[in-house]
Amino acid sequence: MKRKDYDLAxxxxxxxTGIKVSRFNNSEIYDHPEDVLIKIMQAVxxxxxxxxxxxGTPSIARGG
Numbered sequence: 001m002k003r004k005d006y007d008l009a010x011x012x013x014x015x016x017t018g019i020k021v022s023r024f025n026n027s028e029i030y031d032h033p034e035d036v037l038i039k040i041m042q043a044v045x046x047x048x049x050x051x052x053x054x055x056g057t058p059s060i061a062r063g064g
Contacts, residue, residue: 001009011021022043024036 014021020043022040024039028036
C-alpha cells in the first residue's frame with residue numbers, strides 16, 4: 001500500500017469517529033501560517049460541527 005493510500009484509509013477511519021480532518025502541506029504552513037490558522041478557526045467554529053460535541057459548541061481555552 002502506498003503512503004497516500006494509507007493516509008486516506010486512516011483519514012476515513014478517523015472521520016468515521018466524528019473527527020474532522022484538515023490537511024495542509026508544508027508550504028502552506030511555512031509560507032502562509034496566518035491563512036492556515038484562519039482555516040482551522042473557521043473549521044472549529046462551524047455551527048454544523050456543534051452537534052458532534054457533547055455539551056454544545058466546542059470552546060477554545062484562552063490563557064490569561
